[in-house]
Amino acid sequence: MCTCLLLTTAAASLAQTSYDPRLTFAPVTLPDPVNAYRSSNGAPGPSYWQNEASYELHASLDTQAKQLTTTETITYTNNSPDTLPSLWIQLEQNIYRKDSRGQILFGSFMRRRRNNPTPSATPENINTDGYILDSVEIESGKQATKADYIVPKYIIDDTRMQIRLAQPLKPHGDKLKIHIQYHYQIPGVWGGRTSWGMSKQGEIYDMAQWYPRMCVYDDLRGWDTLPYIGSEFYLEYGNFDYYVTVPSNMIVAGSGELMNPKDVLTKTEIDRLDQARNSDKTVYIRTTADVTDPASRPKQGGTLTWHFHMDHTRDVAWSASPVFVWDAARINLPDGKKSLAMSVYPPESVGPEAWDKSTEYVKDTVEHFSKQWYPYPWPAAINVAGFSTGMEYPGIVFDGIPDHGDFLFWVTAHEIGHDWFPMIVGSNERRHAFMDEGFNTFIDIDESATYAGGKFGPKRDSEYSAGGEPPDTILKVLDNPDAPTLMATADSYGFALGHPVSYFKGAYGMVLLREQILGPDRFDWAFRKYIHDWAYKHPSPSDFFREMQSEGGEDLGWFWQGWYLNNWKYDVAVDKIEGPAVTLSNRGQLVLPTTVEVTFADGTKTRTKLPVETWLSKGTYTWTLENKTPIVSVVVDPDHQLPDDDRSNNVKKVQ
Known part of the structure; x- marks a missing residue:
């Protein structure tokens, strides 16, 4: 009877306050x-196991038809313990179809991301037919089979394709190849993350989500087939060889390392690139004057094929334009390793507080994050001024043509920071955005605080100042x-x-x-x-x-x-001051270590940091100070570092 009475009394006491330690x-x-x-x-x-997807891609850009045509080979390795009767592939260009889920649910994801409308971006023509698959074949062993019969066959549903296999893919390292030939209409500026647009002197093509990509098969859900309706990506890692054929007057910047510079660059450009690899200061590979000089290209008329390679990555992207200014500088990595910071941008972006500084920002960001968190692993880090602004891919990011000043620094540091989250640490952006955007915002505000002695800090749009x-x-x-x-x-x-x-909120949590x-x-x-x-x-x-x-x-x-797991509020209040005793209460459900500052009549102050265990069993706490000097005031969170929901009760003064 006594035990029951005590429990009942305790429950009644807890019920009188909004804070319940049993929940927290x-x-x-x-x-x-x-x-x-x-x-x-x-x-x-x-x-732990993880499947692997490697790609060989041969793409051709038709600037007249605004079309990309590609032959793709995916080498897929099943390292899982499961036999796979089918494969799932992402077809993200299908978001631009009129009947896509993204269009229906959001009144067009593309309209929301459109930033520099052009005459082509009208409500009547902000759609494409998505991927047009010319052929799909499965190669297992020495046999290649078209995937358009009863088995094997493929079905397309929104932004996903399922290939049903005639022979299931065995576990523990079995592999096969998928051959896909396809083409698609390149979205205009309204495309958002992938687009073509017209700068003042010429076109810029930002090419992302440009090839069918394997869905992830993992130990948490099997095939993770969330459709692409706006949020970002979840991809397998592998090695990439990709070839991009473009008009000969174009410069191409792509994820990874350019493998054939002698085929696509002039001797002057190759020499300048070599100079940049050994320079901490920015070196121009292609100047503003070169943009209008035909001699800055190794061939007049026709096309050139640019070959890029990138290992141990989940994705690649590229950008092409005849009007790119191009500069670069060495990145110094831990253990004496090197990489290359590069920027490409149209002449209108040139300026001492604009894109002239981009490569310096890229270099500093990569060096800082490499030292602070994890060494940058890839041969280059590239910033592109184009129309798919504020978007990131491994080793390459897209930012805005008019960006300058503190904003250019902030957006560069943020987008480059994505090379760590989620390009190196491959979290599922489509499900857990805070592990991508929150973690990255957390590290990029640190870059703002340290670059040039804090020239661009604090970053005011972040979680706190x-x-x-x-x-x-x-x-x-x-x-x-x-x-x-x-x-x-x-x-x-x-x-x-x-x-x-x-x-x-994701960054503030960090x-x-x-x-x-x-x-x-x-x-x-x-x-x-x-x-x-x-x-x-x-x-x-x-x-x-x-x-x-x-x-x-x-x-x-x-x-x-x-x-x-919840959006609980934090609210600690000063309730009363009686002699040397200060009573505080926790009025929210969230607890945090809390600094409390007491000011005495003689002008001295003392602080204590209340641990979270203060609220382990009750919502009130009385702090009795050893100093018997009369108290003048008590302040909770005097430096305003905590997300206090009601600051009006944080201060109490003795009358």
Whole structure:
């Protein structure tokens, strides 16, 4: 009877306050369980496996018809323990079809991303027919079979294609080749992430999502076949050889390394490129004057084929234009390794605070992230000024022709930062955008704070400003009953909530972990290990949570619960001051380590940092100070580092 009475009394006491420690500190079951594939410490398990997709692509650009024609060979290796009776392939150009899910659901994803409308971008012609597949063949052993009969055959559904195999693909390393011949109409500027547009002096083609790409088959879901309706990508890793045939007056910038410079560059350009490989200062490969000089191309008329190669990557993209200015500089990597920072842009982008600085920004960003987090692995990092602005692919990013000043720095650092998340650490952007945009925003604000002594810091559109309050966008997310959690599937919430949730709340969570919860030393150690363990692999949020918790040395279930699985509010108040005793209350459901500052009548101050365990069993806490000097005031979170939902109750003064 006594025990029951005590429990009832405790429950009644808890019910009187909005904060319930039983919710905050409840045991957390993460979405993906521990098993032989994914370990309890957050690292890949002893039986972790991953399939592989390598590509050989021969593409031809028809600038008159605005069409790309390609012959593709995919070498697909089944490293899984499962026999695969079919294969799934992404056909992302199909989003531009009138009947695509993206068009129907969002009134056109392309309209939302259109940024520099041209006369061709009208409501009547912002569609294409998507991929036109001229042939699909399966090569297994020495036999090639067309995939257009009963078995094997292929079916197309929206932005996916399934190939049903006559002979299932065996587990543990069996492989086959898929041969696809296709063509498609290149979207205009309205295409967003892939497009062609007219700069002041000539066309620019930004070519991304330009080939059918294997869906991921993993240990979490089997085939992950979420359609492409706006959110980004989830791809397998492999090696790429790709050949791009374009008019001879064009410069092509592409992911990876240019393998045949003697075929597509003049001797002067080759010499300048060699000079850039050994220069920390930007070297012009092709100047503004060269753009109008026919001698800057090795051939007049006809076409040239550019050959690029890239290993251990999940994707490649490229850009082509006859009006590109091109510059480059050496990137210095850890352990004495080198890479190459490059920029291509039209003459109208030239300027001392504009694209003249792009390569310097790329170089500094890659060097900083390589030293701080994980060495950059690829032979080049390229920034392109075109019409598919603010978009990233391995080793190459697309930014805006008019970008300049602090914005050009910020967008360059952000897009280049995506080479780490999700290009090196291959998370599933279509499901978990915070592991892509949030992690990257977190590291790019650090680049803003360090470049040129903080010339472009703090980055004001990020999750917080040093010494200032978190932006209203964070608190609006926490206060908005319709806002999704960070764990929501990326396509499940509208464009207006995309930045506040995925970018800002995602990044602010990392700042809280580093600066308030673990501290820089523990956080950096744990986050570097996470990156190293999952480089070129597919982590889930559960893997990240477990690794940060295990290596950070802190049980963080309360934080995963409050910040990621829910949108709980943080609100700590000063209730009363009675002599040397200060009573505080937790009025939100989220807990965080909280700094409290006391000012005494003699002008001295003292601070304490209340650990989260302060709220382990109750929502109030009385702090009795040893200093008996009269208290003048008490302030919660005096430096405004926490997302306090109501700052009006953070300060109490003794009258």
